[in-house]
Amino acid sequence: MSDAKKILVSLENESPFSMKVLNCAAEFAEKLGGRLVVLSIVPYSPYHTSMDGMASEDLIRQALEKVRSEVEVSAKKIIEGDARLKSLVATSIVVIGDVADKILEIADKENVQMIVVGKNCSGAECRILGSAAFGLVQRSRTPIVVIPSDEE
Numbered sequence: 585m586s587d588a589k590k591i592l593v594s595l596e597n598e599s600p601f602s603m604k605v606l607n608c609a610a611e612f613a614e615k616l617g618g619r620l621v622v623l624s625i626v627p628y629s630p631y632h633t634s635m636d637g638m639a640s641e642d643l644i645r646q647a648l649e650k651v652r653s654e655v656e657v658s659a660k661k662i663i664e665g666d667a668r669l670k671s672l673v674a675t676s677i678v679v680i681g682d683v684a685d686k687i688l689e690i691a692d693k694e695n696v697q698m699i700v701v702g703k704n705c706s707g708a709e710c711r712i713l714g715s716a717a718f719g720l721v722q723r724s725r726t727p728i729v730v731i732p733s734d735e736e
Contacts, residue, residue, distance in 0.1 A: 589618030609700035618675035684719035
């Protein structure tokens with residue numbers, strides 16, 4: 585087993601804020617002599633329904649798998665397009681599910697020593713709906729670094 589530190593970073597999309605979070609995680613990895621586990625999550629809860637409430641489970645699964653494939657291509661493009669990131673990434677994973685649950689599940693499975701996430705909501709949105717970052721801080725046994733958006 586390697587003793588290199590693993591840092592899980594949640595990559596949401598190709599936005600400037602997501603790139604900021606990814607670059608912060610890369611800086612931690614460089615300073616700690618670690619490797620990145622890049623996790624992209626297609627958010628889904630069994631409580632989600634279609635717009636008309638009539639879509640079959642198969643249609644929902646197909647749509648989610650299509651989005652998962654697109655996210656996988658996007659994450660690969662980001663990593664492969666940056667030599668620094670390419671050298672730091674141990675693995676890239678794309679999953680479907682609840683954001684906080686999947687981050688905790690993969691962090692445990694990959695035995696990471698740190699989790700880096702962005703907090704991209706503010707004000708009433710976070711107070712009413714909560715945020716994945718807040719849920720992670722409450723539930724994780726792994727240290728978490730939360731990167732606030734520039735808008736906060």
